[in-house]
Amino acid sequence: MLIVACIKQVPDTTQVKIDPATNTLMREGVPSIMNPYDTHALEAALQLKDQFGFRVVVLSMGPPGAAHTLRKALSAGVDQAILLSDRLFGGADTLATSNVLAAAIKKLNDEMAPVGVVICGKQTIDGDTAQVGPGIAVRLGYQQLTLVDRVEELDMINKRITVRRKLEGRHERIETPLPALLTVVREINRPRYPTVNMRLASEAADIEIWNNEVLKLETETIGLKGSPTWVAKIFSPERDKGEIVGNGYNDPEGTVDLLLNKLLDKDLLPL
């Protein structure tokens, strides 16, 4: 059985600014990182590998530079890393992206080994849509388990999985047949730290690239053409100008009083 983890290389959003003139993200010089939720997806996949010995394949759709993030995945211990990269895939929204990822998973399922579990992060920090994971599940007809914070049981005899979902104020335990797609939250695990030998090996490893000649998708379903969503405008939310009060270090009590009074004046404290 195969475990597939889908990951994305994203700009380190804490370092991204919005260009006030053009309302676009200024990505220049901003380092790329693995989407933080995906590091947990990867770890969840690797834990299943540790436990059951499954083969773990990691997929990422992105430009050739995203190979860097796939190397990170290799250094963590996945068996195979495939970059889905083609100019035709560019400009994709969540629909077109899930088409490409679903096609790649289907190909793995058909040509390598049956896929049992696909794991994604709950969302990416650049788009924040949380749509790609569910999109893949729908397109493949897999059971869809979002916001998983614990894999409780994987029953290999009856081919069923039990997970715990983390919802607002409560948990939900769900059991479904395989194959299933999980999207995971940060609480699910603590990603491992690669050993130096794994890093060195991953630096030397070849990253397999699948383009559309391999996936053979209709061009209407991928890339910009396959993307009905368009971004009208990106802007920073307006915020009232803040105020820095007091000198907390030298006069903590006075400063707290000052702060409380200001909040009371603005009727911001629930009394």
Place this chain on the structure above:
Amino acid sequence: MTPTPTIFVPLFIAATAMFIWSCWKRLSLTALGRTENRLDNIGQRISDTIRYAFAQKRVLAQPSGLIHVAIFWCFLVLLIANTEFILQGLFPSISFTRLPESLSMPLFQMIDVVSLITLLAVIAATTRRIVAPPYPEARTFEAFFILFLIAVLMLASFGINAAKISTFRGSTLELAKTITPVSYQFITFIPEGMGKVVHDLSWWTHALVLLLFMNLLPLSKHFHIITAIPNVFLQRLEHPPLPEREEFKVGNSFGSNQVDGYTWKDLLDSFSCTECGRCQMACPADQTGKPLNPRGVIATIKHNLMKNGSLLKKGEPPAIPLIGEGEDSISTEAIWSCTTCGACIQACPVFIEQMPKLTPLRRHLVEMESNFPAELLNLFENMESRSNPWGIAPTERGKWATLLGDRPFETGKTEYLFYVGCAGSFDARTKQVTMAVAQLLDKAGVSWGILGKDEKCCGDSMRRLGNEYLFDSMAKENIALFKERKITKVIAQCPHCMSTLKNDYRQYGIELEVLHHSQLLLQLLQDGRLKLPEETKETATRLVYHDSCYMGRHNGIYDEPRETLALATGEEPIEMARNREGAFCCGAGGGRMWMEEFTGERINLVRTAEALEHEPDTICTACPYCLTMFIDGVKDLKADKVQVRDIAEIIAEAVFRQ
């Protein structure tokens, strides 16, 4: 039984063979270690050996060391006496009496007195060990037994001499009384006509105990009688001790979890330990109840080496792991407890380097096993992706300087790079220190600039924590930037940055002139570029100064901060009982800043309490880590009326006072 070579010769040969065998068995194991050159700069080594081995400078750092010095020098004299004794045993015709009287008489006299001093010193040492042991576990059978044997040797030699004297008559007896007064006193204990019996009994006791003593040396801590002097001679001359660089190539292994990963000198260290416990008593980890004891680390390395030696010699894997929870292994908790304060190294009278023994172990855990305290995962990832411990966006780094109108370092124009460091750039409290430094530099008209968002973490914590892979890439990145911007002079406001840039980076081929701000501020005050108002003191402040380990022990900066403070406040700062070389760590070094402290007392509380004993208004530090530790300390000890401030803030206050 009359002393006779027929019995003594075979006994002596057997005992000597056994002794040589035991020594060889141990010392040959050092050949398992990696190579390392410790024969450079012989002149310096000789002078250090005279100072520290023969003059016992470090032993004398504690009053009880006097007893040891007495025994050491007596032993050197008694070596002559015992050489005669053995030669005489082997060839009865050999004796000092054959020497000209001008030589033999002073010799007898000296040996007689020295034997008495030895006996008294042994009694003093025994008493001390009973009444006030150097460390709690020091009352071992072995320690007392060896002292007992030395006492027996002295008494036996008095017995031999007294028995001889008892046969003298007339002027010879008178002469003996003046030359060997101590032995003379023992005649009274010899019953009439029993002279020969006493002599023979004493002689054989002396002979057997001497051979026993010799054979016990290699088996016990007293092996140091043989190894300590070479160990002092072969000490590390570079200061501070820098970990080796690693080469990151596929197929290499990183760090080590086997004793043969150490160098031969590391292994020799393990045979040189005197078990004096001074390192242990200085160790902040041990003294606050952590499972790390530097004396124990050295002993464990010895036992692990002894037990695995034969396997390792055959090239087989060791039977007992070096890292582990078992008896002859070093526990992971111990490995992570070290603050790299260097107090152990500083305390050791025989120049054993305890702290560096933990570096390969940390490296092994991090680099080979990814096995480290959970808190460090975030730290490592933040460092790797954002080059600061908190994972704050690098673009925020230079923000503090916007208040001063941005101060970029401009190649060719700016003299000093002000390397602000992570705490100085991001930590709210330390940013105030940064500002104080910057304002003082401006006031003095120093040409300085910062790298702003291009500044990266120096990598200190990474290196101390054993993440050499990350340190290596951070160091290379920084050095490339320094070279590109042609930076040669650096002001650091954190002793960790200072030490890393100045010392560790030298291994990468860059020599930077790095000053801690307190050093530069002193120069500026002395040059008159910074002026203090006439009235330097308004209100009496009680100010305690705490030595940061990386300022003091690691870089020898003790006086400048004190002088600077004295100039600014008009008074010498108050000294804690443990100060300068003996200062107690704040608990944050060695990456401990980023780890939880679950076991035992909190180190920062112990140190803060020590400072509070002096009822200060202000605790003054020179390091952002110490600053944080004391701020937390005074809060926890409900003493937050006491201010915790960096030296720069105190100077700034004095300089800018109207």
